Every structure is written in C-alpha cells, then in structure tokens.
Amino acid sequence: MYVVNKCPICDSAEYLTIPAMIPDFIQKYVLKSKQHICEFCICNHCQLRFFKNRYNDKELERLYSNYRGEAYFQARRRYEPWYTKKLNDSNLSSEVIERRKHLLEEYLRTHTDLSQLNIVVDFGGDRGQFIPKSVGTQKYLLDVSQVSPVEGVTSIAELSDIGSSVDLIICAHVLEHIPDMYQMLCDLVGSDGFTDRTLLYIEVPAEQWEISNFLKTTFYEKNLKTLTSWSVTRIVWDFFSIVARAMFNKVMFFNVIKIHEHINFYNEKSLIELAAKCNLDVIHLGHDHSKNISTQDGNIRLLAKKKNTMQTTSDNESSAGKTKAE
Numbered sequence: 001m002y003v004v005n006k007c008p009i010c011d012s013a014e015y016l017t018i019p020a021m022i023p024d025f026i027q028k029y030v031l032k033s034k035q036h037i038c039e040f041c042i043c044n045h046c047q048l049r050f051f052k053n054r055y056n057d058k059e060l061e062r063l064y065s066n067y068r069g070e071a072y073f074q075a076r077r078r079y080e081p082w083y084t085k086k087l088n089d090s091n092l093s094s095e096v097i098e099r100r101k102h103l104l105e106e107y108l109r110t111h112t113d114l115s116q117l118n119i120v121v122d123f124g125g126d127r128g129q130f131i132p133k134s135v136g137t138q139k140y141l142l143d144v145s146q147v148s149p150v151e152g153v154t155s156i157a158e159l160s161d162i163g164s165s166v167d168l169i170i171c172a173h174v175l176e177h178i179p180d181m182y183q184m185l186c187d188l189v190g191s192d193g194f195t196d197r198t199l200l201y202i203e204v205p206a207e208q209w210e211i212s213n214f215l216k217t218t219f220y221e222k223n224l225k226t227l228t229s230w231s232v233t234r235i236v237w238d239f240f241s242i243v244a245r246a247m248f249n250k251v252m253f254f255n256v257i258k259i260h261e262h263i264n265f266y267n268e269k270s271l272i273e274l275a276a277k278c279n280l281d282v283i284h285l286g287h288d289h290s291k292n293i294s295t296q297d298g299n300i301r302l303l304a305k306k307k308n309t310m311q312t313t314s315d316n317e318s319s320a321g322k323t324k325a326e
C-alpha cells in the first residue's frame with residue numbers, strides 16, 4: 001500500500017483522521033502483510049471520505065483478478081464466516097442486474113433523449129450486462145478484467161478503438177474502488193472518442209454513515225491498536241460493526257471502520273468537485289436514497305459533459321453549484 005497525505009480529489013491537507021482496521025482477508029489475500037492498522041479520513045474541504053492507505057497496482061490485481069471467483073470466495077469466507085455464497089453472488093444476481101438496469105434506464109430517459117444515444121460504452125462494467133436494452137444501438141465494454149462480454153456488447157481495449165465520438169459513457173460503481181480516481185477520470189475525459197457531445201454518467205453508492213465521536217479520541221486509537229493485534233478480536237469486532245452499520249447506518253462507539261474494496265466514499269459535494277477538477281460540467285445530480293446490499297442510503301447519480309472551454313472558470317463553478325440534488 002502507499003499513503004497519500006492530501007485529499008485525492010481536492011488536494012487539501014486539512015482532513016479529520018480516524019484510526020481504522022485492516023481485516024484479515026485484506027491482509028492475507030491482497031496485501032500479503034500483517035499490517036492491521038490504517039487511517040480513514042474525512043476531507044474538510046470537499047467532504048470526500050477516503051482511506052489514506054491506497055492499494056498499489058499489484059494489490060489491485062490480486063483483489064480484482066478472478067473477482068468473486070472461487071479462490072476469492074474461499075479466502076474471504078475463511079476470515080469472514082458470515083460471507084456466504086449467496087452474498088458472494090448477490091451483486092451479479094439477475095434480480096440485482098434487472099433493478100440496476102431499470103433505475104439507470106429511468107434516469108437516462110428523464111435526463112437525456114434516448115433516441116440520440118447510439119454509441120454507448122460501459123466503463124468498468126464487468127461484462128456489459130448492466131447496459132439497459134433500450135440504451136444505445138452499438139454497445140461496448142471497456143473493462144480492465146477483459147472478461148467476455150454478454151451478447152450484443154463488444155469489448156474494446158481503449159475508447160479510441162471505436163473510431164468515432166461516443167454518445168454515452170456509463171461509469172457505475174467504479175470510482176469508489178479506484179486509488180487514483182482523479183487521474184483515471186481525467187484520462188477518460190481526455191481520450192479520443194470523448195468529445196464535446198459525449199455524455200458521462202457516473203453512479204456511486206452513498207455511504208455516509210454517522211460516526212461516533214468516540215472513534216476520534218486517543219483512548220480509542222490506543223485500544224484499537226491493542227485489540228486489533230489479535231485475529232479473533234478483529235473478526236468479532238468486524239462482524240458487530242457490519243451489523244451496526246447495516247441496521248442503523250452508524251459506526252457506533254463500540255465499532256470499527258475497516259478498509260475493504262471501497263476506498264472512496266462520496267457525497268454530492270465531493271462528486272461535483274471531482275467532476276469539475278476533471279474538466280466536466282455537471283448537467284444533473286441525483287440521489288435516490290434506495291436501500292441496497294452495500295448501503296442504506298442508495299446511490300448518487302451524476303450526468304456530465306466536457307466543460308465548454310468558452311466559459312470562464314467562475315461560470316462553471318457557479319453552474320455546478322446551482323445543480324440540485326434530488
């Protein structure tokens with residue numbers, strides 16, 4: 001892992017730090033180390049919540065190659081006994097896929113003209129199974145895992161492989177996993193094929209749990225270090241913290257924050273900030289507040305276009321500021 005000393009979006013060095021735990025699954029399967037403490041931060045400026053400790057390329061490869069496959073499942077189940085096969089498969093169940101497609105289609109139908117969306121790319125979209133049927137006449141998948149796409153979707157290695165302007169890029173449930181999401185998004189916006197008329201749709205889970213002030217005390221920090229030095233305590237503590245978060249959307253005084261697959265936690269403000277820094281103008285920002293498997297507070301959805309270079313910076317800032325969350 002490497003450590004950042006400033007907010008990954010706004011570069012601010014002013015943030016609140018809360019000690020957090022590295023669970024056994026991440027230690028053994030991803031890091032190959034015994035490090036069991038890390039730091040969770042909340043940026044004072046853009047409000048992004050993030051882990052100061054970021055996965056390097058090798059660690060990302062271990063975590064996401066064969067993602068949710070048998071080896072992943074067995075390793076995770078060994079240290080998280082509550083992680084069942086049903087949970088492992090839940091994100092790719094037909095029910096979840098249909099629901100995600102339906103919500104995305106409704107959102108796009110409301111905020112765009114579907115008949116104008118011909119060339120559609122799902123960026124980081126697994127096998128392209130989340131692209132709604134009615135969205136796009138030419139469908140592409142750009143995913144580093146390079147798994148075989150579903151029928152009707154063509155896999156590409158780069159956006160420029162399409163050879164013409166893309167109408168819509170879908171980037172759903174990706175940015176919460178990426179260590180340098182700023183660079184990744186800037187590279188995407190700067191690619192051939194991402195033109196002034198390309199729409200970018202971003203969807204991230206809204207995971208803004210309330211955090212007990214007790215976790216911000218030095219007493220908690222000292223005890224966290226001691227208690228997390230034992231594997232049994234880590235596993236039990238992890239379980240009770242998951243239950244409390246799932247039931248109450250809170251990290252309570254007897255709970256712990258742990259690093260796992262999500263390392264960035266956005267709210268509306270931080271997502272707008274990220275878009276603006278990557279040369280994007282926000283067209284619409286929505287928050288559906290529907291409960292799902294990873295969050296009690298639904299998803300944040302953002303629709304953007306490349307910034308009009310004729311506008312001044314202050315014009316752009318005020319237009320993003322006027323965008324209302326639903």
Ligand SMILES: [Zn+2]
Nearest residue numbers: 007010043046
């Ligand atoms: Zn920030």
